[in-house]
Amino acid sequence: MSKLTLQNSFINTIPEAIISKKSIRVDVLRLDVLHPVVSGNKWFKLKKYLAEAKKLTKKVVVTFGGAFSNHIIATAAAANYYGVKSIGIIRGEEGRTPSPTLQQAAHFGMKLFYISREDYALKKLPAPFFEHYCRDDSYLINAGGYGVPGAVGATSILSECQSGNYTHICAAVGTGTTLAGLINGVQPHQKVIGINVLKNNFSIEAEIAALLSACNRNYCIHYDYHFGGYAKYTGELIQFMNTWYQQTGIPSDFVYTGKLFYAMHHLIYNDYFPAGSNVLIIHSGGLQGNASLPGGTLIF
Numbered sequence: 001m002s003k004l005t006l007q008n009s010f011i012n013t014i015p016e017a018i019i020s021k022k023s024i025r026v027d028v029l030r031l032d033v034l035h036p037v038v039s040g041n042k043w044f045k046l047k048k049y050l051a052e053a054k055k056l057t058k059k060v061v062v063t064f065g066g067a068f069s070n071h072i073i074a075t076a077a078a079a080n081y082y083g084v085k086s087i088g089i090i091r092g093e094e095g096r097t098p099s100p101t102l103q104q105a106a107h108f109g110m111k112l113f114y115i116s117r118e119d120y121a122l123k124k125l126p127a128p129f130f131e132h133y134c135r136d137d138s139y140l141i142n143a144g145g146y147g148v149p150g151a152v153g154a155t156s157i158l159s160e161c162q163s164g165n166y167t168h169i170c171a172a173v174g175t176g177t178t179l180a181g182l183i184n185g186v187q188p189h190q191k192v193i194g195i196n197v198l199k200n201n202f203s204i205e206a207e208i209a210a211l212l213s214a215c216n217r218n219y220c221i222h223y224d225y226h227f228g229g230y231a232k233y234t235g236e237l238i239q240f241m242n243t244w245y246q247q248t249g250i251p252s253d254f255v256y257t258g259k260l261f262y263a264m265h266h267l268i269y270n271d272y273f274p275a276g277s278n279v280l281i282i283h284s285g286g287l288q289g290n291a292s293l294p295g296g297t298l299i300f
């Protein structure tokens with residue numbers, strides 16, 4: 001069973017030529033470098049859940065995800081780190097060869113159960129679960145880590161750098177938990193920008209609002225950069241990700257951060273940020289999910 005060691009995050013400043021000399025500064029907080037597979041925001045979101053499961057002396061944490069889920073692998077690693085057993089309920093049939101994500105999750109000691117898409121939609125615990133545990137033994141973590149403890153954990157992303165210096169803090173939005181954590185943590189002079197990666201995700205603003213602690217509502221979500229929907233992509237997105245990597249040395253994933261960087265590049269190009277802005281983009285990781293793409297799609 002692997003044991004987790006984490007590297008330190010760092011900041012990359014994007015060269016002026018790439019952002020079209022717009023008299024703004026653009027930095028990227030590299031949370032993707034924390035760990036080769038357990039990267040990014042998921043680690044921050046999970047901390048409070050694991051601490052709570054431990055405090056309540058739960059026997060096992062249970063969560064849900066797909067075969068390439070960043071959340072599944074991060075939960076496996078975080079549970080391992082905190083010395084708590086973990087179970088992953090996986091959407092769909094068990095494949096002949098498990099995905100690299102699920103293999104890594106198993107290395108961290110996670111037990112995997114496969115359930116049908118219908119049962120998954122109902123978040124049904126499978127019968128074999130009850131052969132070992134009763135419901136009260138388990139600590140359930142929502143798919144994607146959505147919830148107040150997740151947002152509290154995500155606020156600590158801001159302590160990874162001198163975040164008070166920035167005018168804008170930008171991140172990809174899935175469940176919105178990370179964005180809510182950032183909104184809760186920023187100062188009044190700062191604005192949080194979210195790039196939504198799902199299509200027709202109309203309930204997201206209410207879901208984020210449910211996680212906000214104070215009256216700081218200084219945020220804005222952009223909906224036009226989903227490229228067809230969650231985990232969908234186009235040739236244009238892949239091309240952008242490859243060029244962005246060539247120009248900046250920053251790899252991205254096609255589900256979240258590729259869309260985030262594309263959106264940022266587009267917004268900057270269209271003078272969205274006033275001159276003098278000091279922009280921080282959160283690289284929330286997720287690179288392990290690129291393993292689901294056909295070989296050779298990406299140059300990194």
Ligand SMILES: *Cc1c(COP(=O)(O)O)cnc(C)c1O
Pocket residue numbers: 040041042070071144172173174175176177178179253256257284285286287
């Ligand atoms: C899960 C994830 C997100 C989205 O985070 P939410 O808190 O669900 O909005 C963003 N980036 C990456 C790489 C992720 O894995």
